[in-house]
Amino acid sequence: MATQLYPDYPPDGNDVEQAYLLSNLKDWSIAHGLVVRPTASYVSAETDPSGALATTAPVTLFPSLFPRVCFEQAMSVAQAYNELYSAIASDEEWLKQTVEELVDIDDFIAELWKVYLAVKQEGYVQSLNLGLFRSDYMVHTDPTNPQSGPCVKQVEFNTIASSFGGLSSHVSGLHKHLLAIDAYPEAVGSMINDKSLPESKSVPGLALGMAKAHEAYGPSTGGLPTCVIFLVQDPERNVFDQRHVEYELNKTHGVRTFRLPFGRVLEDTKVDSDRKLIYTPPHAPSKQFEVTLVYFRAGYSPDEYHSQRDWDGRLRIERSAAIKCPSVLTQLAGTKKAQQVLATPHSPHLKRFLPDDSQAAEVLKTFAPIYPMDESEAGKEARKLALDPETAMRYVLKPQREGGGNNVYRRAIPGFLKDTPATHWPAHILMEMIEPPAQDNVIFRNGELQKGGVICELGIYGACLWRHKNGQSDRQILENFEAGYLLRTKGSGSEEGGVAAGFGSVDSACLIDV
Ligand code: ADP
Numbered sequence: 001m002a003t004q005l006y007p008d009y010p011p012d013g014n015d016v017e018q019a020y021l022l023s024n025l026k027d028w029s030i031a032h033g034l035v036v037r038p039t040a041s042y043v044s045a046e047t048d049p050s051g052a053l054a055t056t057a058p059v060t061l062f063p064s065l066f067p068r069v070c071f072e073q074a075m076s077v078a079q080a081y082n083e084l085y086s087a088i089a090s091d092e093e094w095l096k097q098t099v100e101e102l103v104d105i106d107d108f109i110a111e112l113w114k115v116y117l118a119v120k121q122e123g124y125v126q127s128l129n130l131g132l133f134r135s136d137y138m139v140h141t142d143p144t145n146p147q148s149g150p151c152v153k154q155v156e157f158n159t160i161a162s163s164f165g166g167l168s169s170h171v172s173g174l175h176k177h178l179l180a181i182d183a184y185p186e187a188v189g190s191m192i193n194d195k196s197l198p199e200s201k202s203v204p205g206l207a208l209g210m211a212k213a214h215e216a217y218g219p220s221t222g223g224l225p226t227c228v229i230f231l232v233q234d235p236e237r238n239v240f241d242q243r244h245v246e247y248e249l250n251k252t253h254g255v256r257t258f259r260l261p262f263g264r265v266l267e268d269t270k271v272d273s274d275r276k277l278i279y280t281p282p283h284a285p286s287k288q289f290e291v292t293l294v295y296f297r298a299g300y301s302p303d304e305y306h307s308q309r310d311w312d313g314r315l316r317i318e319r320s321a322a323i324k325c326p327s328v329l330t331q332l333a334g335t336k337k338a339q340q341v342l343a344t345p346h347s348p349h350l351k352r353f354l355p356d357d358s359q360a361a362e363v364l365k366t367f368a369p370i371y372p373m374d375e376s377e378a379g380k381e382a383r384k385l386a387l388d389p390e391t392a393m394r395y396v397l398k399p400q401r402e403g404g405g406n407n408v409y410r411r412a413i414p415g416f417l418k419d420t421p422a423t424h425w426p427a428h429i430l431m432e433m434i435e436p437p438a439q440d441n442v443i444f445r446n447g448e449l450q451k452g453g454v455i456c457e458l459g460i461y462g463a464c465l466w467r468h469k470n471g472q473s474d475r476q477i478l479e480n481f482e483a484g485y486l487l488r489t490k491g492s493g494s495e496e497g498g499v500a501a502g503f504g505s506v507d508s509a510c511l512i513d514v
């Protein structure tokens, strides 16, 4: 049962108030690009054969309540997390041990590791790395100790394709606008005000991270114009999220950008004799650009790699001189397995990467217990917890996958394990469920309002640029900053598994003192 921490919220407006709120929400969203491409079930291909339409992004009508202490806690560890994950991504020896436990049972991880080894053998020609990370949290209240107060616990750490930074700045702007035009019933006036709505700086933050990497790469030695590549899925419904960051990069930093579908890497790029990555836009085949940075919004899921060609494309980028956001090692640092190794109770590993004790202690506070599902002592304990229907209710079982819809929750765990050969159990981790306090909101999605209980997940973006020569132990951090926040909110009605695949809605935080 979720605990009660928040006051009654949001208030019900009457029909006229609600119509005012909604019409302003729709107009503001469309006018500011807080939009997505519609699903085929919402707008059919026959209705929109040329793909000209966009629709309002799913958003909450009201900013969801979020304890101020929790928000500040999550913000305060952003730089430490950048430091931590840049250190992990620079520690091949440690990652190798983690990956080795997976290679025999997880083909995707095995293939990524092969790409790394191939480039390592040839020698990396780029020592700069960019991480545009997002650390995801939920508010946790300890049911056995209600006096302890709420804190944030980390759901996962994303090192590749951390999305929604483009829309997040805008939904924060939307809620501020609705407040400014008195679209919220007076009853919330005391709760929502300018001080309680933090601005999300994710668009300028992420663009600044990329601009710093682009600048650190330097000018083309061969005299070509330079560019940043957004490596994308095709089709992509969430394209405007990416466009906001891209346009900021163009406008504020004067950086030329191109969208390159993941499946077209071999056609549209080549690696020259110095291993510079050269891009030729298909619409202008006589032009060439030297690529300074490849920003991955694709390539994180096995279903994107249809054949060896796609792996060859990945290898081409990895062996090139372009800065990768992320490199293969940085992507592997973000596996659930790596998170588990750090967060297993009494794990000694955090110290290896964060020698500063007070920094490590703050990061440690954000860990929820996570167990391996292997033959180790902790693994045996986890297997017992996961197979017992009663204890399984407090856990979620996760494979090494990104992008939602892959987890097995609570009562479904024992049955899932019985249907899975025990040799494959170690490909998963077992994580204690975080139990956020109950609250309500209204989600506007595909033209419909859904009112009811919601669960919020706070993501803090971090940008980190570092230099590390493969095979050496020293690492130099050039940039390390927090880069805005995201609040995602989904209905709490269905079992978590059912809603995890859809992202629910984008939201902003209304900070409250609890
Ligand atoms: P993915 O890489 O698929 O995004 P996540 O670890 O973020 O994987 O899990 C997907 C969703 O499952 C999360 O957004 C969250 O809603 C839910 N979830 C995952 N871990 C937990 C947890 N420990 N407690 C509560 N909910 C969780």
Ligand code: MG
Pocket: 136, 156, 403, 404
């Ligand atoms: Mg996630």
